[in-house]
Structures are given as C-alpha cells and as structure tokens.
Amino acid sequence: MSTTIAVPGQLLGATTDFLPGPGTHIHASSIHASILGPISRTVPPKPAGPSKRLTKITKATPEPLPTISIDRDISEGHGQGKREIIPEVSSVVLCKVTRITPRQANVNILVVGESVLDGDWQGLIRVQDVRATEKDKVKIFESFRPGDVVRAAVISLGDQSNYYLSTARNNLGVIMATSESGNAMYPVSWKEYRDPETGANEWRKVAKPF
C-alpha cells in the first residue's frame, strides 16, 4: 500500500487542481485535510469519446477535476475504533417505532446507511410524510405499530430532539412487523401484512421488497 496519511490541517492541493471531497475543507483557496486518515483521489470517469461526429468547432469542455478526500472509515475490519456517524438529510435509515399518535409516529433511529448508530437518536414520521398519494386518507395506526422496523429517509434535521423522516417512496416503509398475537408477519400487498399462523391481515405502509 502506498497511501499517504494526512493529519488535520495538512495541505492537500489547490482548489484549481482538485475538488474537495469528504474529510477536507477549504481555507484560503486551497484544500486542507480535516480528519486523520489516508488520502484518496478519485478521477471521474472519462466519457468514451464524442458520441456523434463533430460538425462544428466547439470549445473543449474543461476536464473534470479529480476529487480529493480522506477516508473516514480507516479501521474497517478491525472492530475497535469505529467512526461515529450521524443522520443527514436524504440518508436512508432503519428505525424502530416506539410510540404512535394520530398525527405522528415516534421512532428510534438504529442504522444510518450501512453503519449501526451508537447513541439514542429520535425520529418522527408525521402523518403527511407516510406516503406520497392520498395523504389526507392516511391513518397512522393503519401504517405503523410500535415495534415495527421501518426503512425511512431523513427529510429534515427537525426540531430540538427529533429528526423528521418520510416513507413516501415505494421502497420505504415497514420491513419487519409482528402481529397482535406476536408472530412475525410477511407482506402480501402494498398495504397489508399477513400473520402466517392465524391468517389475519393487518394494515401497514409496506416497503417494496425489491
């Protein structure tokens, strides 16, 4: 491995030569490292060539700049020393419903992207964010129940304690649910889960499995 390690504050290059990636910051029109880790440069893929024959002389498009970034997750596969990560707007999270009211469902965010969170981050799915269509007919208790595991997208950093989440996409919604008799259920339609033992159906906002 020939990666070089950057320490915070180290000069990485000028903004005219690189684009700043994660783990870097710009100071006085040059890019500096902001965390400790190996430097990685990613060169954007070059277009294969002019898609059609050039019929007139145009100005050559400037070559896209390579992105310079610092890998945050440097201790992957070593167990200890995991990196902290927090939910951001538009990141997809997995969360568990803790409490429902007619207006909203309160959740605990457990996973952001691929990484398991350490702390206790609270989230909120409001009734108007459950699905994209017929928003006025949504009922929270026909969409979520406490204990369900939900895949959702972060739409806002929210108020002082809650992140605001949304399930208004086909691939978002309940991915694991237990019935009232306590059995794990399987999805049968976009709004129904079925208990394999009793055969009873329950309403949920179901995430499209594929």
Added chain:
Amino acid sequence: MTDRRRINGPSGGTSAPIFSKYLAKTPNELLERPTRSRPNNALRKMFLKTGVTPSASGSAYLELEASKNPKSTAPGLSSPSTSGLKLTCTVHGPRPLPKSAPFSPHIILTTHVKYAPFATRKRRGYLRDSSERDLGVHLETALRGVIIGDRWPKSGVEIIITILEGEEDQWWGDGIGHGNTAAAEWGMMSVLSGCITVASAAIADAGIDCVDVVAGGVAAVVKGSAKGPSPNLVLDPVPSEHKEIIAACIVGYLPSRDEITDLWVKGDIGHGNQNEDTAQSASYEELADSAVQAALGSHRVLIAALKETADVKIGRS
C-alpha cells in the same frame, strides 16, 4: 462545598513526613532545588499515545519527563523533587444531545478537566474546584476555534481530561520556609498546555473534523541564576526548577494556519522601563513568540503520534 458522600482525607498537604535526623544525614541531596539541565530553548521529552481507552470514541495519553535532581541517585519517582506531567484524555461523541437541549446547528463542546486526588503534593478534592473549572474553560476556548462544528449538527462531544500527575506550582522546599512563599499557580500553565496537546490528539483519534491540530506551548521569564543575573526567557518551564518566575505565557497554536486560539499570560511583564527587573527582560511579544516556538515543538510530537495511530489502524504497523 464539601463532599459528604465519601470519607475525605485531610484537606491540607499530605506529603510524607521528613524527620530531622534524615535531613541531617543527607541535607544536600534533599534540600537542593532541582536545576534546569536542558538549554533554555529545549522542551522536556514528551510521550504521546492515542487509543488508550477502548470504550471511548477517541483517547490519548501524554507524559512529560520528570525533572530529576542531578545529584540525586534515587530513581525518579521516589525522589521528592519530581515534577512530571501525566494526562489522559477521553473524547465521547459525537452523540445525540439530551432531549431538553435546544436545537443546535453545530456540535456542542463540553470540557472537563480534573486533577486526580493524588496528582499534586497538596491533595485535591473529588469535586472540581475553581482552578479546574478555569482550566476547562481555557481548554474549551482553545478547541472551539479548531473544530469544524457545522459538520455535526444536533450533537454533542464531551472531552474529559484527568490529570494523573500535575505540575507543582513551586519547589516543595519553598513551601517549608526556604525562599519565597508567594508562589502563584504557575503549574497550571504547563498543565493547560499539556491539556490542549492531549485533547487535540484525542479529537483527531475520534475522527471529529478540525481545521488543524492545535498544539499547546508555554514560555516563561524567570529570574536569573547566580551565573547570569538578568532574567531569562525559557521554553517549557518547570516551576520547581526556578526560584522565581516573573511571567509565563501559554498559547494554543495552529501551525498550518499560523493562528492562535488561546492565549493566557500571567505575571509581571510589558511595563517597558518602569521596573528595573522587567526593563532587561523580554517583551510581551517575545514571550508569546517563545510560547509559539514551544507549541511548534509539541506539534511535531503530535503529528508523529497521529501518523503512528493511522498506521496502526490501517494495520500496516
């Protein structure tokens, strides 16, 4: 406020008694002030290691070499004149803010500095006293200018430093009636400088975004010895090695930006020609510049320690 929950030791000093017959036998060895053996512009040897606390997000340990009485044959720790510095720092976070906290678009930094009860010759209490809170505030000022807080909205980070062995404010012999007794808290300056350096290493270990690694450095104007009577400017002063410290300065310095995040000057300096003593001594700017030089020295140790950390984490040590 007294601590009612624990059985406390006596509040005064609890150093081991020295019997007069012992004093009579080897008076020179015991009652000789340690002297500065390194040049004025040299720092003490420094040991810095990160990742000492596995349960924390980031941690670091800093140790400064204890100064020894040159004539003493006893090993360093058992000699009564030692004055080293041992600090551990743990960083917890970024973690969610408590529910009662208001919305914050950036990270909330909390610092705790605590002397261990056994850290100095005079025993410390279990609760933080005003000087420890003061150190915490200074440390927070030094670090706030470095952390890029906007990258971590709605979260808090806690930086906890325990001082395992603190710098003495004066030579212990001065306390029992030899020389002046009007010692200010000079030891705090070196401790704060160490705190800044060790916290900076722990923050980098925790992976919190910073604009630079901040390094602490101390410089002092000390009263000259018998050889050279004029006041000297020394880097990284050990208070017990000097009979009288006129002024001291500590900075938190960002080397790659050439910026200072924290500056604290104590003592008698900058009066120009008013005073005979200070007339020959250094100016305020010279003192601060020397402190920056000291910070550059500890910055080099920091960089080396951080590169080592990254190498270990990648697994190519």
